[in-house]
Amino acid sequence: MAFRSRRLEALLNGCLETVHYGDIAALVGRQEAIEAEDLDYKQQHYGGEPKHREELAKDVAALANHLGGVLVIGMAESRGLPSRAFDVDLDDQRIRDLQQRIASSTAPPVQWEPFLKENPSNPGHGFLLIAVPRSPQAPHAITMAPTKPNAPALRYPRRSGSKTDWLSETYVATAYHQRFTAVADRATRLRDIETWLVTSELSRERPQLLVTLVPDVPGEMRIDQSSFTKYKGQLFAAQPLIASTKRLFQQVSVGPHRLTLQQRVGRSDGDQAHLYDDGSGIWVQPLPTRVDTDEDPTDRVRSLQGDVLVHRMMSAVTFLAAHARDRCAATGTASVEVGLVDGMYAHPYAPPRPFPRPGQPARSETYPLSVDQVPPFPSGTHCSEVAQAEATALVDDLADGSTGMAQAVSLLANHLVHTFGIPEAHSVSAAGALRLAAWHPAQRENMSAWALQQAMAVIE
Structure with a gap:
């Protein structure tokens, strides 16, 4: 299911399919492009270490469990404000690796779509956009083992502003009930x-x-x-x-x-x-x-x-x-x-129209x-x-x-x-x-x- 956001399309001057590298690079320093509940920046690709795999699962599940949104990989930020473009490689192996990681570390697996925006001056490199729509299968859990010993084994993140909250048991139970009864x-x-x-x-x-x-x-x-x-x-x-x-x-x-x-x-x-x-x-x-x-x-x-x-x-x-x-x-x-x-x-x-009571004014013609x-x-x-x-x-x-x-x-x-x-x-x-x-x-x-x-x- 495709992700659409009028706010982000206005920010980027177009939908995710049509925007160019320059449209994203132009976000640097713009206050309206600060990180928000539907927008997040990552300077580099998610690494292969457990904490990076956990962060990837948390980020995509948090968006899917809330309003949906876009992760911009290849953009540094300072206090949430995009500060500098760092082109990342856009090879197919990266996309296949992301698909495998997200599918294996979220349940139900989060649906997402990649958009590759190549830098004309740096072929093979540029921005990778990960678009995550709000999910009809929410809530999505992180299923991989936590990297912190005191963290629960099954966690449900949700985007809140530019940060991530963790859903309570009551909220999760309510969300499951709504999922099964929605249709x-x-x-x-x-x-x-x-x-x-x-x-x-x-x-x-x-x-x-x-x-x-x-x-x-x-x-x-x-x-x-x-x-x-x-x-x-x-x-x-x-x-x-x-x-x-x-x-x-x-x-x-x-x-x-x-x-x-x-x-x-x-x-x-x-x-x-x-x-x-x-x-x-x-x-x-x-x-x-x-x-x-x-x-x-x-x-x-x-x-x-x-x-x-x-x-x-x-x-x-x-x-x-x-x-x-x-x-x-x-x-x-x-x-x-x-x-x-x-x-x-x-x-x-x-309901049926009531009969007028005695003394009640007649209906207007x-x-x-x-x-x-x-x-x-x-x-x-x-x-x-x-x-x-x-x-x-x-x-x-x-x-x-x-x-x-x-x-x-x-x-x-x-x-x-x-x-x-x-x-x-x-x-x-x-x-x-x-x-x-x-x-x-x-x-x-x-x-x-x-x-x-x-x-x-x-x-x-």
Whole structure:
């Protein structure tokens, strides 16, 4: 399973497959390149002595048991800051030796991938990158005999900042339990997250879009005072609506196993998101609609623009997947469920609407929900209280917010609009291209510029 990290890719100006020797050498002296929970430097190759073999096992297992990360071999550091490049030899025998050592000294064997970055001025030498993804088989133990007499025979390391912690017996037991139950829990997890939000927001009577994402290989986000301060700053500064500079969320708080984001302080009728510590997330969004002016109130319809629906879905899946990948190091595929309802009581997971009690004010007047598209694309032929869709996609594709994300949203949007009698949501194609003619004229320039920035195809 490949390792991806937006933070490290931004630091190196590219993904691990494409970066060059010079990109890594340029890290010398840069404060943002200091050793961290996902980055470690080694001046030389791991030696063959027992203490060096133990150190190799500890380093790779610690990354696999936490967020994953990269070991840069061939870079000296001073107090964690990269200080000087020391080219190491990049012969095949070194790679084969690493494979044998890691496989024989960790259990389950840690999965990793080597990247050789040769110095153009020193053929056969350069940096060796050892990329270790967060592991679905965690926790990984060091199985070789300890070099210190008082150390336990079976040890479980985990990266903590730029250092290594050792997992307690309670943590190890919990992690083993989660490993064996994770697959069965994914479908239940998705439904539980959505049900909890629906039942806590039953007062919402406007049309709502709910987008829920659950990674198939869960991640882990540590929530303490230090991390909360960091995440709070990130989320206040976030611009989660694509092609927009709007900072949407004004309140960030902590809930059970999650961060809670709200658009309006002290009110629950705006956008709200819950970002869970395993990489799961849900975002509920009130949608702007228009009621027609038919003289007979019984014939009036509440219309939602199809491009608004697609825009909000694209924003939500990108934002939630970025949380899963970048804060929780979730990897692989994710299950995504979207629900469009004309009021929260219409949601399939909501309880029955209670009968009004004597003296209780009557409900405000509501109108059936339909979906319209920009002419000449077809609009809805009938109304519905609820529409749902599900899809599975790669976390990285969704978080990158480019063609792979657009393809997933096209599939989800098509399934939603079928409920309203529309064959296709034309704002985005099945191939992941933005179809400008299907967007409202006021949005075309912004969406076109955003698509160009994301290297996404644009068609008329």
